[in-house]
Amino acid sequence: MRHFHIADECAPLRHVVMGRGAGYHRDGARVEVVNETHRHTLARYGHPTEAQVVAEFTTFRTALEGAGVTVHIPDLAPETVQDQTCPRDIGFVIGDTFVTAAMRNASRTQEIRGLDRLLASFTGPRLSVPSGITLEGGDVIIAGPDIFVGVGQRSDPEGAAFLRREFGDIYSIHPVPTRPLSQGEDVLHLDCAFQPLGLGHALIYPAGLDTIPAAMRTHFDWIEVTRDEAAALSTNVLSLAPDHLIARDHPACARVNAALREAGYRVEELPFDAVPSTGGSFRCATLPLARG
Numbered sequence: 001m002r003h004f005h006i007a008d009e010c011a012p013l014r015h016v017v018m019g020r021g022a023g024y025h026r027d028g029a030r031v032e033v034v035n036e037t038h039r040h041t042l043a044r045y046g047h048p049t050e051a052q053v054v055a056e057f058t059t060f061r062t063a064l065e066g067a068g069v070t071v072h073i074p075d076l077a078p079e080t081v082q083d084q085t086c087p088r089d090i091g092f093v094i095g096d097t098f099v100t101a102a103m104r105n106a107s108r109t110q111e112i113r114g115l116d117r118l119l120a121s122f123t124g125p126r127l128s129v130p131s132g133i134t135l136e137g138g139d140v141i142i143a144g145p146d147i148f149v150g151v152g153q154r155s156d157p158e159g160a161a162f163l164r165r166e167f168g169d170i171y172s173i174h175p176v177p178t179r180p181l182s183q184g185e186d187v188l189h190l191d192c193a194f195q196p197l198g199l200g201h202a203l204i205y206p207a208g209l210d211t212i213p214a215a216m217r218t219h220f221d222w223i224e225v226t227r228d229e230a231a232a233l234s235t236n237v238l239s240l241a242p243d244h245l246i247a248r249d250h251p252a253c254a255r256v257n258a259a260l261r262e263a264g265y266r267v268e269e270l271p272f273d274a275v276p277s278t279g280g281s282f283r284c285a286t287l288p289l290a291r292g
């Protein structure tokens with residue numbers, strides 16, 4: 001039997017759920033526009049097509065499997081769900097426990113059904129975020145003894161309080177309020193503005209964060225990204241191992257990717273434009289179930 005296990009975001013990746021392209025927007029009438037990036041893309045270019053999403057995920061899958069990672073694809077979720085590209089948000093593993101998230105948007109609440117069969121094939125405790133709270137996996141970042149929890153567009157302060165109740169005896173839980181749209185910052189999830197890396201660095205867009213916990217300053221060497229680089233989701237890389245990551249091959253991410261190489265990482269750049277045009281990149285498009 002397989003076990004859930006994530007003690008650190010950057011430990012060698014073993015089992016991961018990757019987003020699903022097939023079935024993307026299969027019923028256009030049910031598509032919900034869920035964030036500012038998505039709204040903007042739709043107005044300028046229309047939605048990405050299923051074929052584009054499938055092609056980019058195929059390349060991504062090949063890279064993951066090439067690195068020895070076992071890739072799982074969600075089953076097709078019920079009709080209310082028209083986008084299964086970002087499994088990161090629908091659940092997360094802390095230690096040996098799988099936590100089912102609680103989604104802000106109606107069109108994503110049933111997305112977890114696509115994982116029912118897969119999750120049943122893993123052992124380990126299961127928890128759900130209690131009703132009345134929203135907490136999405138893009139806002140939950142585990143770095144050794146610290147768990148950083150975004151509070152903003154998609155997750156409530158009560159989400160961080162819930163994690164402190166459940167895991168506070170083992171981890172330090174740090175709520176991280178992100179700057180709101182009303183202050184001109186568009187941080188959909190914490191992982192769009194902050195991500196710890198395996199060699200002691202963190203990618204960070206400081207202006208997107210309203211309060212920066214001391215642990216974020218003292219536990220990492222920062223690699224700062226600009227507003228445009230944050231908008232291109234340059235922070236949203238996926239660690240395959242402490243010194244190996246997948247990043248977006250895009251002009252707006254080129255400086256950051258070069259800085260990562262300079263800092264000692266092996267950076268695999270892949271084309272990934274469809275999912276980022278609706279608000280997510282490689283971290284969002286994956287839900288690690290086992291690392292290390």
Ligand SMILES: NC(=[NH2+])NCCC[C@H](N)C(=O)O
Nearest residue numbers: 034086138189278279280284
């Ligand atoms: N972890 C993330 N940053 N996820 C991005 C999610 C994007 C997705 N289209 C949504 O708005 O729900």
